Amino acid sequence: MRKNAICPSRRAAALALSLVVAIPAAALASKKAPRPATEDDALIVIVHALNRLGYGPRPGDVERVRAIGLDEWIDEQLHPDRIPDPALAAHLASLRTIRLSTGDLLAHYEVPREAKKEIQARRAELGDGASEEQMREAQRELMQKYRDRMDGTPQEVVQELQSAKILRAVYSERQLDEVMADFWMNHFNVFAGKGPVKFMVGEYERDVVRPHAWGKFEDLLRATAESPAMLFYLDNWLSADPNAPSFNDRGARSAFGRRPFVPRPAGEPARKRGLNENYAREIMELHTLGVDGGYTQKDVTEVARCFTGWTMRNPRQSQPQFLFDERIHDRGDKVVLGHRIRSGGKNEGDEVIHLLATHPSTARFLSYKLARRFVADEPPKALVDRAAETFRKTAGDIRAVVKTIVASPEFASPAARAAKVKTPFEFVVSAARASGAEVDDARALAGRVAAMGMPLYLQQPPTGYKDTADAWVSTSGLLARLNLALDLAAGKVRGVSADPSRPVSAQTLGSPEFQRR
Amino acid sequence: MLTRRIFLKSTGLALVSFGVAPKVLLRTAYAEGSRRRKTLVVVFQRGACDGLNVVVPHGEEAYRRLRPTIAIPAPGGGREAALDLDGFFGLHPALEPLLPLWKEGSLAAVQAVGSPDATRSHFDAQDFMESGTPGRKATEDGWLNRLVQSRPDSEATPFRAVAMTPTLPRILSGRAPAVAMANIRDFDLRGGGDGLAARGFEQMYETATQDLLHGTGQETFEAMQFLKKSDPGRYQPAAGVEYPRGRYGDSLKQVAQLLKADVGVEVAFTDVGGWDHHAAEGGVQGQLAARLREFGQALAAFRRDLGDRMQDVVLVTMTEFGRTVRENGNRGTDHGHASFALVLGGDVRGGRVHGRWPGLAPDKLYEGRDLAITTDFRDVLGEVLARHLGARDLSRVFPGYAVSSTRFPGVMRA
Structure with missing residues (x-):
């Protein structure tokens, strides 16, 4: 008799008891021995799909998917616009800032310039001798004075972004859509902690990333390239031909608006701007070709020259907007990855984007990353090859590539089951879902995710967060997970009320199985 | 004091993986006549810190010429200028709190240090510095972990290798047990590590697949119980010592607590971000100055907090690469090549800038734009490992690199 062939009724009971929130280890032990499909297998396959295409099952999800049919459910998830999602809006209703434009946020949530000046003056007055405590006290007093002119604080804007992300992942029926939005936001990472980016991220996710999450990769890439959030985060808005006229000249100034971001010390002469390579490097290394995609330092500089003049209007006031400014554009010809790019203003950047989006390295790099997200930390090469083939054939159709991956035998293979360790975000959301809890206020959950090393929208480096087990398995990380399991089961997480009719045990949420997806 | 399991695990590990260690190697790690260990603390400045504005080559004319708005003025200008170190180099004035350490001889700098790989990618360069194998991406573990692996120790505690970070960093990942924690206080289970829930979890992880x-899971439960017994939280900073607020200051404060509690720390790691100043880097004042103020404090x-204990400690800083010699168009600097390292500790040959200065003349620059590397970062670390910790097997710590004392920069008293 096989080792794992324990009494079938006990197995069924174990599955039912754990609310089918994770794949039991006993079921994984059968990886190698093919055996006839059973009722349990059907359940396990559904849990696998719910874990990978979404943030894990809620009570009742497995039964629902079984009723619809797994293939039908997957097809539905691949077309999120066909899925009604009526309940989500109610959960997001209390978040005031998530529907506002960057301009509105800047106008009503940014600390007024006078306040900043006054705080600075006060700090100078206190001098170097003042303690941090005194400084903070002074700042708090001054903020009180300006507080009634503001609808809220910059911190609230970030908190609501984080809450919305968690609530969507917990409640949206469009689970795969949430996974894809998260994937692309991480791929095209921006850091809400950098200057005004915190006011731009909401719009970036809502109007730039999500609308293209299922479309052509090239469109997504171009949309991010022209977005104020990316222009600011990777400094391209500042990049200029070193031989262009000074930006402190009157003409240039009226086009750019005022620039408190780069203060000019008194008495210092107006100076020229120059080339900034930051975006040029990351668009190749992180957004398209991958670090081994076959570009050189020379290519980085050439791409930076092509993107000179890709800047924006009003980064810190009213509504920031993409602007091509030909006065700071480098008009020379360029050579990128062996292709000659003729002097052509904004077209040069567009040509670079097309070149990168259709490059074979890009097809491969993105297929690898997507396969890593959906299948395994080290995805099977054959699958990556097929996905890259789809990418090339469909000119970068994201839906087609994802479909190739999730409809593959590699995805369905027992070897893929529970092969991924959940990131902190995935763990916290899946725990909330599994417990069937009502989340009225997601801030405490967001705090838990941050304490586990993954503060949402606050990853500083452009690499985004890692998607592999080695990054997230640590002693303190595990303790934080076990503590959340205990607190959720005991109903001790602020803003989250457990469902008393369907108690889920801390032992389930804290189990090794539940750390995997 | 040690639980049976820790003992068995450590010795088991030693016997299975590394063979039996000669006793003499183990002994070198302990200070004379004391149970205290020699300790190495590594601080990683993530984001590529601009070494030229930290250990400022004020004696070099090209430095000022290439950095018209962000150069630190040569000493002599009071607080608005570099703090002279040796007539040629000076410290950024925001690092004034470090000057007494320099003068007492516990603090040294190495200029023009780096990883020889040409990458200017933060991700790759950090990865190479943490794996300790520049240019080789397939290396699975970090060099700090391999250091621990290479020194089997039957008396090791769960806190032999500690990262004060929420997740285990690349530098400490590998086969040797290592603890990561954002905060000592949080390193406990709700309801106590010896409660019913803890025992339940412990059992589950014990029987989980290998x-x-x-x-x-095993490491977590052992470490939790061990920490409870030694209670490092009761060691508050020495009188008059004030760490800057924030995660970085907190993490060093807690490393000091762990050392004072004698929990057996041999290697400790922390990191501090915010050094990627492509725009508005500033000179004497500005963004870099603000980061350096916190860093130096x-x-x-x-x-100061460690007092005499500093005799047994060496702290070394690293950063993935330096920044362009020439400032860019946005009063900042782009990704460059060589940067700097600070070495602080009891047996450090302090009060001097080590390493050969390559100069900033056009033909001396790396790829025509960046400070050239004259000291491989593995030679700085190699010297500290050999002379402070008594490490012998450096070829295991830095595979593929022949660490040789002839290339040591001389930061440690031999």
Whole structure:
């Protein structure tokens, strides 16, 4: 008799008891021995799909998917616009800032310039001798004075972004859509902690990333390239031909608006701007070709020259907007990855984007990353090859590539089951879902995710967060997970009320199985 | 004091993986006549810190010429200028709290240090510095972990290798057990580590399949119980010592607590971000100055807090690469090549800038734009490992690199 062939009724009971929130280890032990499909297998396959295409099952999800049919459910998830999602809006209703434009946020949530000046003056007055405590006290007093002119604080804007992300992942029926939005936001990472980016991220996710999450990769890439959030985060808005006229000249100034971001010390002469390579490097290394995609330092500089003049209007006031400014554009010809790019203003950047989006390295790099997200930390090469083939054939159709991956035998293979360790975000959301809890206020959950090393929208480096087990398995990380399991089961997480009719045990949420997806 | 399991695990590991260690090697790690260990603390400045504005070559004309708005003026201008170190180099004035350490001889700098790989990618360069194998991406573990692996120790505690970070960093990942924690206080289970829930979890992870989670689970429960017994939280900073607020200052403060509690720390790691100044880097004042103020205050507080214990400690800083010699068009600097390292500790040959200065003349620059590397970062680390910790097997720590004392920069008293 096989080792794992324990009494079938006990197995069924174990599955039912754990609310089918994770794949039991006993079921994984059968990886190698093919055996006839059973009722349990059907359940396990559904849990696998719910874990990978979404943030894990809620009570009742497995039964629902079984009723619809797994293939039908997957097809539905691949077309999120066909899925009604009526309940989500109610959960997001209390978040005031998530529907506002960057301009509105800047106008009503940014600390007024006078306040900043006054705080600075006060700090100078206190001098170097003042303690941090005194400084903070002074700042708090001054903020009180300006507080009634503001609808809220910059911190609230970030908190609501984080809450919305968690609530969507917990409640949206469009689970795969949430996974894809998260994937692309991480791929095209921006850091809400950098200057005004915190006011731009909401719009970036809502109007730039999500609308293209299922479309052509090239469109997504171009949309991010022209977005104020990316222009600011990777400094391209500042990049200029070193031989262009000074930006402190009157003409240039009226086009750019005022620039408190780069203060000019008194008495210092107006100076020229120059080339900034930051975006040029990351668009190749992180957004398209991958670090081994076959570009050189020379290519980085050439791409930076092509993107000179890709800047924006009003980064810190009213509504920031993409602007091509030909006065700071480098008009020379360029050579990128062996292709000659003729002097052509904004077209040069567009040509670079097309070149990168259709490059074979890009097809491969993105297929690898997507396969890593959906299948395994080290995805099977054959699958990556097929996905890259789809990418090339469909000119970068994201839906087609994802479909190739999730409809593959590699995805369905027992070897893929529970092969991924959940990131902190995935763990916290899946725990909330599994417990069937009502989340009225997601801030405490967001705090838990941050304490586990993954503060949402606050990853500083452009690499985004890692998607592999080695990054997230640590002693303190595990303790934080076990503590959340205990607190959720005991109903001790602020803003989250457990469902008393369907108690889920801390032992389930804290189990090794539940750390995997 | 040690639980049976820790003992068995450590010795088991030693016997299975590394063979039996000669006793003499183990002994070198302990200070004379004391149970205290020699300790190495590594601080990683993530984001590529601009070494030229930290250990400022004020004696070099090209430095000022290439950095018209962000150069630190040569000493002589009071607080608005570099703090002279040796007539040629000076410290950024925001690092004033480090000056007493320099003068007492516990703090040294190495200029033009780096990883020889040409990458200007933060991700790759950090990865190479943490794996200790520049240019080789397939290396699975970090060099700090391999250091621990290479020195089997039957008396090791769960806190032999500690990262004060929420997740285990690349530098410490590998087969040797290591603990990561954002905060000592949080390193406990709700309801106490010896409660019913803890025992339930412990059992589950004990019987879990032999994988990453299983091993981590075991380490977690052992470390939690051990920490409870030694209670490092009761060691508050020495009188008059004030760490800067924030995660970085907190992490050094807690490393000091762990050392004072004698929990057996041999290697400790922390990191501090915010050094990627492509725009508005500033000179004497500005963004870099603000980061350096916090950076220096924390190091100075750490040294004062530890007092005599600093005799057994060496702290070394690293950063993935330096920044362009020429400032860019946005009063900042782009990704460059060589940067700097600070070395602080009892047996450090302090009060001097080590390493050969390559100069900033056009033909001396790396790829025509960046400070050239004259000291491989593995030679700085190699010297500290050999002369402070008594490490012998450096070829295991830095595979593929022949660490040789002839290339040591001389930061440690031999």
